[in-house]
Amino acid sequence: MKTHVKALVVGGGAVGASIAYHLARAGWDTLLLERDELTSGSTWHAAGLLPYFNMSYATTHIHDYSIRFYKGLEAETGLNPGFFVVGNLRMAQSRARMDEYMLYATTAETCGVPFEWLSPDQIKERWPLVRTDDLVGALFHPTDGYINPADVTQAMAKGARQLGATIERKWQVDGYDWTGSEWRVTVTRMAEKGGNLVATDEQAVITAEHVVTATGNHAQRTARLLGIRTPAIPVEHQFIVTEPDPALVEWRDAGNPQHPVLRDADAKWYVREERGGWILGPYERGAPARFEYGCPDSFRADLFPLDLERIEAEYMSMIHRIPSSEQVGLKDDFNGPICYTPDGNPLLGPAPGLRNMWLAEGFSFGITAAGGAGHYLAQLMVEGEAEIDMGSLDPRRFGDWMTTDYAARKNEEAYEHVFILHHPDEERPACRPLRTSPAYDRQKRLGAQFGQVNGWERPNYYGPEDAPETFDHDARSFRRGGWWTHAAYEAKAIRERAGLIDATAFTKHLVRGPGATAFLDRFTCNALPRVGRVNLTYALSSAGTVRTEYTIVRLSEHEYYLVSAGAWQAYDHDFLVKAAEDKRAEFGWIDIHDVSTQWGVFALAGPNARAILNDVVRDADPASVLSNRRFPWLSARDIELGMCPVRALRVAYTGELGWELHHPIEMQTYLWDLLMAAGEKHGMALVGARAQNWLRQEKSYRAFGTELGRDATPLEAGLDRFVDLSKEFHGKAAMVATGIRSKCVTLLIDGPEDADPWGREALYHGAARVGRLTSGGWSVVFGKSIGMGYVRPDLAVPGTRLQVRMFDSLWPAEIVEDSPHDPANARIRADG
Structure with missing residues (x-):
């Protein structure tokens, strides 16, 4: 066995085999280790379905690549992966389900994924065994289907070997040690004994520059060996195989093709043909998480007992949908572990806190x-x-606050939500509330309806506190949900009076030390602010794309306060710390502290914001402390609001006169009460994240995770004013070399009366698809829908007329100048 390689892949399921193949294809000397046999984990009992359907832009690209890649494996390796291109039929029993499919289809459209719409009559005409009288339609993907998991894994493994990779079975990893330049991986030979897999006395050490773990059900053990936390925990998934269905056998004997993979999402199951019978795979309520603290060493290609009572409703609904299946018996059953994460997306990327360690x-x-x-x-x-933004799959999207119990319960929820309507305004309830700011109870009593970001409860909007029995706070929709009128009121309040937003979930770092200034100057693309000033800047990837966004406050010559997106706390911390470690020898000592939980944040914005603060500020000259002369736009000052010391930043994500009030978290309820009392006479409203999202689009403020990510440079994002080309910074050369592939624009949209775009819709110029939206909403200033997105550079000109795909129609849209509301920033600079 090799003892030194460029890359070591741990795990021989489908994912591990693919990684080994692609690393070998890239020319890396690669070794794959499997503790048992290839495919002996969840791969062996997978149903092999290949669904395109996914609301994520990145994941859709991943699925699309898989399907196209599998189709070429036989020609390359000589092994048939068992791919049956039968198509995928997603049936809808309700108009809301069709709305979901139409929203998904806009993502598919932007990725070039083919699909068709079918009416109930068209379904019945093609597949007469399917009952359609209670359907409203279906979405059909003609190019996917199902595959044999073992065969495709073996084909990828053979392809990896042909490309130079080595695959070793019956070796278990028992230790990882980073030497500072490479990994020393201790492995133990495994052997069969009485039907069990046991460790022998034979050990070896493999050194590798890079390690990838694709350990599936053993992810918790892997995390312990690495000294990290991971939310990857398996959940039981069961499916049953029926005896041959005479009606289906007759259908096939008559020369008809296989049925597509059938999905009745409203009934929470998939069905496909299997040797004249049917495979039913439900996603039912109550499926338990397993192996929360580690998969037993004795667990191999094993299964759990079937729990038919748990899937009785799904089984009966299959009989309803395929009446001929009522007469057939059960032939086989499977109940095995399938790994999940709290949001259903895999962990794919760098391991937090570790060098050259990659999780899959x-x-x-x-x-x-x-x-x-x-x-x-x-x-x-x-x-x-990667050529696509992998942020939504990055393992560092989950922080260290996440416990095993939390992950297990959220994974169970993710499992049962596979076929539950995925509203864009969806907020899942499990394990909530958990992380709450001190003002949470006060906000809840005032009608706050919370969303979750990085575990924090954050008001999305405020409903009517005095009549909760008449208001459905859980109203969700693919169109304008029950929250829409409240968000519109809040947005208008900030434009006309004032609004108070809880932004405590922001990520906050303190960066200081003799090397801090030189480091941050190289780390970010904008000039650093002067002491007491604020700047917006970006840290770039090695490809010159946006890695993260920071608001930087310079506290002293070599001390900085960095504010970034709340959802990306662990991601930002890991990236910042590793980058600083790389530069300490060059720039000197750099001290970095994550102070996110030490500081609460309230954002106060609107024409009356200064008047509200004037009533509570304590200063020798309170009438002028907040004036432009003493406190100009894009500056920071330590002030006192009543008895609360506040680090005030004169910035406002809403584009109005405003301040961010960063305060000691333990004083938050005091400050909340103080601001609420002062704001009452000035018409201050409480405002949630949804209204703020609309308002920032009226100012064309880009958001990290939507307009900003690792697939676009700051120049493509239209952020030229925040890029100082006179200095050197990480990613500069790659950014310049990339040029402008597409351009970020703001559009006003004449859309349907009952809906706004969500930020994933395709954009057309005539018959040509020319881009996609990344954000969407409603503009209270212009009285129409608004969106931001990327289009071909030649079209990124104010006045260009495009069309936006919403539901099953194209709606007119016009590109407008950046910051269509108050383009001169007169309101945000207003003096008092």
Whole structure:
């Protein structure tokens, strides 16, 4: 066995085999280790479905690559992966379900994924065994289907070997040790004994520059060996195989093709043909998490007892949908573990806190994603970045606050939500509330309806506190939900009076030390602010794209306060710390502290914001302390509001006169009460995140995770004014070399009366698809829908007329100048 390689892949399921293949194809000397036999984990009992359907832009690309890649494996390796291109039929029993499919279809459209719409009559005409009288329609993907998981894994493994990779079975990893330049991995030979897999006395040490873990059900053990936390925990998934259905056998004997994979999402199941019978796979309520603290060493290609009572409703609904199946018996059953994460997306990317350690864990749809996961992870490892933004899959999107119990319960919720309507305004309830700011109870009593960001409860909007029995706070929709009128009121209040927003979930770092200034100057693309001033800047990837966004406050010559997106706390911390470690020898000592939980944040904005603060500020000259002369736009000052010391930043994400009030978290309820009392006479409203999202689009403020990410440079994002080309910074050369592939624009949209775009819709110029939206909402200033997105550079000109795909129609849209509301920033600079 090799003892030194460029890359070591741990785990021989479909995901591990794909990663080994793609790293070998990139020219890396690669070794794959499997503790048992290839495919002996969840791969062997997977149903092998290849669904395109996904609301994520990145994941859709991953699935699309997999399907195209699998189709070429036989020609390359000589092994048939068992791919049956039968198509995928997603049936809808309700108009809301069709709305979901139409919203998804806009994502598919932007990724070039083919699909068709079918009426109930068209379904019945093609597949007469399917009952359609209670359907409203279906979405059909003609190019996907199902595959044999073992066969496709073996084909990828053979392809990896042909490309120079080595695959060793019956070796278990028992230790990882980072030497500062490479990994020393201790492995133990495993052997069969009485039907069990046991460790022998034979050990070896493999050194590798890079390690990838794709350990599936053993992810918790892997995390312990690495000294990290991971939310990848398996959940039981059961499916049953029926005896042959005479009606189906007759259908096929008559020369008819296979049925597509059938999905009745409203009934929470998928069905496909299997040797003249049917496979039913439900996603029922009550499926338990397993192996929360580690998969037993004795667990191999094993299964759990079937729990038919748990899936009785799904079984009966299959009989309803395919009446001929009522007469057939059960032939086989499977109940095995499939790894999940709290949001259902895999963990694919760098391990937090570790160098050259890559995770590929938590694949609930591992066969579908395996090919694309290997392709894009290999790009990330070899080239420094993938061609798509992998942020939504990054393992560092989950922080260290997440416990095993939390992850297990959220994974169970993710499992049962596979077929539950995925509203864009969805907020899942499990394990909430958990992380709350001190003002949470006060906000809840005032009608706050909370969303969750990085575990924090954050008001999305405020409903009517005095009549909760008449208001459905849980109203969700693919159109304008029950929250819409409240968000519109809040947005208008900030434009006309004032609003108070809880932004405590922001990520906050203190960066200081003799090397801090030189480091941050190289780390970010904008000039650093002067002492007491604030600047907006970006840290770039090695590809010159946006890695993260920071508001930087310079507290002293070599001390800085960095504010970034709340959802990306662990991601930002890991990136910042590693980057600083790389530069300490060059720049000197750099001290970095994550102070996110030490500071609460209230954002006060609107024409009356200064008047409200004037009533509570304590200063020798309170009438002028907040004036432009003493407190200009984009500056920071330590002030006192009543008895609360506040680090005030004169910035406002809403584009109005305003301040961010960063305060000691333990004084938050005092400050809340103080501001509420002062704001009453000035018409201050409480405002949630949804109204703020609309308002920032009226100012064309880009948001990290939507307009900003690792697939666009700051120049493509239209952020030229925040890029100082006179200095050197990380990613500069790559950014310049990339040029402008597409351009970020703001659009006003004449859309349907009952809906606004969500930020994933395709954009058309005539018959040509020319871009996509990344954000969407409603503009209270212009009285129409608004959106931001990327289009071909030649079209990124104010006045260009485009069309936006919303539901099943194209709606007119016009590109407008950046910051269509108050383009001169007169309101945000207003003096008093």
